[in-house]
Amino acid sequence: MEPFKLEFAIDGEDFHSAGEASSETKKALKKLGIPADTIRRVSICMYEGEMNMVLHANGGAVTVEVGEDAIAIALADSGPGIPDIGAALSEGFSTATNEIRELGFGAGMGLPNMKKYCDEMDIQTELGVGTTVTMKINL
Amino acid sequence: MKLSEIERVLGAKVFCGGDRLDEEALSACGSDLMSDVLAFVKDQAVMLTGLVNQQVVRTAEMMDMKCIVFVRGKAPDESIVNLARGYGLVVMSTEYTMYVACGLLYSNGLGNT
Ligand SMILES: Nc1ncnc2c1ncn2[C@@H]1O[C@H](COP(=O)(O)OP(=O)(O)OP(=O)(O)O)[C@@H](O)[C@H]1O
Ligand SMILES: [Mg+2]
Numbered sequence: 526m527e528p529f530k531l532e533f534a535i536d537g538e539d540f541h542s543a544g545e546a547s548s549e550t551k552k553a554l555k556k557l558g559i560p561a562d563t564i565r566r567v568s569i570c571m572y573e574g575e576m577n578m579v580l581h582a583n584g585g586a587v588t589v590e591v592g593e594d595a596i597a598i599a600l601a602d603s604g605p606g607i608p609d610i611g612a613a614l615s616e617g618f619s620t621a622t623n624e625i626r627e628l629g630f631g632a633g634m635g636l637p638n639m640k641k642y643c644d645e646m647d648i649q650t651e652l653g654v655g656t657t658v659t660m661k662i663n664l
Numbered sequence: 665m666k667l668s669e670i671e672r673v674l675g676a677k678v679f680c681g682g683d684r685l686d687e688e689a690l691s692a693c694g695s696d697l698m699s700d701v702l703a704f705v706k707d708q709a710v711m712l713t714g715l716v717n718q719q720v721v722r723t724a725e726m727m728d729m730k731c732i733v734f735v736r737g738k739a740p741d742e743s744i745v746n747l748a749r750g751y752g753l754v755v756m757s758t759e760y761t762m763y764v765a766c767g768l769l770y771s772n773g774l775g776n777t
Binding site: 540541542543544547548551561565568569572573576628629630631632633634635637638641 | 696697698699700702703713715717718719720722723725726727728743751
């Protein structure tokens with residue numbers, strides 16, 4: 526398969542359009558003929574990551590690369606960073622405000638969920654500088 | 665259970681996807697927490713929820729669902745309905761509470777696996 530790359534800028538101010546990049550990615554992967562269960566995993570991982578960027582980091586940039594044997598997703602933001610990655614990765618941990626909870630998020634399931642559905646995950650973060658989450662889903 | 669049967673059991677009002685009510689749903693889930701839906705739902709084709717916003721529609725789309733039912737008479741606004749229509753989702757609203765709506769569908773044979 527030809528290498529295939531998608532790039533998105535995620536608006537941190539716009540809760541309503543959050544997830545647009547994930548649904549565009551889903552559409553593109555369907556066209557490429559990627560198996561449905563793989564698309565579902567990519568969709569969940571990317572959507573959770575995209576929501577985190579909007580809810581916790583004021584937006585950022587996402588790239589999706591479809592390679593020979595894996596799909597790679599990179600989510601980079603210039604948000605506050607994550608003080609304790611171990612805590613953030615545990616189920617139920619969330620710093621979400623009541624406002625975020627009223628929108629249906631903030632269960633502390635996003636990062637654990639991403640870890641569960643991808644084959645490889647890496648988080649680079651620096652307080653006051655930003656966070657980059659990369660995930661790989663094997664084809 | 666056919667989506668038309670869900671509409672009937674819940675006395676629901678259909679906002680979009682009225683031409684797809686012949687489709688079958690084998691299971692459903694009920695939640696107001698989208699991150700829980702993303703974490704625990706497998707192949708549930710129907711989501712009942714008391715939460716009304718764009719992210720409900722996106723979550724349903726990410727999970728390849730067919731139908732969203734808003735409970736407690738909550739009506740989605742135009743932009744939510746348009747988003748759902750674009751994804752080919754059926755959107756309904758019922759006056760029943762979450763508890764009663766889930767109970768009615770379950771006792772009429774719609775399980776969760
Ligand atoms: N990109 C990010 N920048 C800064 N902090 C983040 C970022 N992503 C996650 N976090 C922190 O990690 C915590 C856990 O994230 P996680 O996605 O697991 O849960 P959540 O977003 O709070 O809730 P949910 O994902 O269930 O809606 C967040 O509450 C937040 O404190
Ligand atoms: Mg999250």
